[in-house]
Amino acid sequence: MQASRARLFKEYKEVQREKAIDSDIQLVCDDSNIFKWTALIKGPSETPFEGGVFQLAFSVPEQYPLQPPQVRFLTKIFHPNVHFKTGEICLDILKNAWSPAWTLQSVCRAIIALMAHPEADSPLNCDSGNLLRSGDLRGYQSMARMYTRLAAMPKKG
């Protein structure tokens, strides 16, 4: 408990310092609870998520960093490895491949990389996965872009 708190505090300070450098990631700690964080990440360019801003919710376990944080998308996203309803993310480093050398910041970076490189073979969103697996890249991209416009961009007017 104490160790996780100390480490999260270090990450908090690091985030404040790096704010200007990595403008694609905005990590914010809950005012009253250092175990709850949210992040705003920019959809990577040259993907259907470009131009969108996606919100992630972090729930950090007391055993952190021995255990990975739980992360899910709060913003709706059409992606093979993200559950369409719950926002749950299928990413190895958040499960078996977790290492305590990861930080919340680097997890965000990994999630951005996952957005750019979907793994269609381990889908949480079968519709999205099937589009990619059947080779319908155009179908996948237009669906993903539509949801990015609907959910991840500021509404016009």
Next chain:
Amino acid sequence: MEQKEEEDDEEEESSSVGSLNNELNPCPICLGPVNQEAYLDRCFHKFCYNCIAHWAKYVAARNSQPQFTLRCPYCKSDNISIVYECEGDSFQRHYINKELEKSTFFTKAHKFRLRCYYCEPGAIYNKFNVQRFWKLHRYLQPNKWLQFWLKREIQALTQEEDVDVVVHHILGSIESFTRQKERGPSKRTIEENREDFKALISDAARPFLIGRTKRFVDEIELFLVSCLNVEAYDEVYAQCVEMVTSGAVHEDEEERLQEVNRQLPYLHFFDEDTDTE
């Protein structure tokens, strides 16, 4: 912009020691300055001992199968042990595979021999007549206890169980020394013979024992000079060590050993012995 980067690089290089280094290279697990430096044995990534030991324990508990290696949290390479308490040329090892750690090869006698290397050898020289040994060419007589003694000695110094290769290597150079001397009357003096012997063993042992080579060579000589079997030799040696440290052999020798380590940090891993005389 480029210039700035260069400056940054220099800064990192120049701060290779001290707290600044700790700030630049924090423990990847707690992100704080490294407390009780510990290294993984293959990739040499540095962590706090507690952090990496906790992680190893956590990983072990998570897996139903016993683990033989620990994947470095930083670079994913597989390691078999955590090396810590590196002081001078001594260090402790925490094996990922508990069986190895509990293995019985490292006996009390091993611990005692290791401890000897932290004591001044002075008193023991009064027990045996080194000059006589060389003068009467006693070194030409085979010593049937030498192999056993060597193996234990090298195990104690390297804290490795399988040292047969090193033992045979050193035995081989001793043999070639005696064969060379047997060949006939040489013009070498007693002192020169003794120096030849020491130089030969030094060369054979240095790659494995590094900073402890010189003392190790002295210890081999002493053992050969004694013409005692291993048990008897240990007994005599223990008496001398006790006289020097004026303390009994404690049960918690490991603690004692560490204490001695701190008091006598005069041997170093990469010391060439030539100037430690």
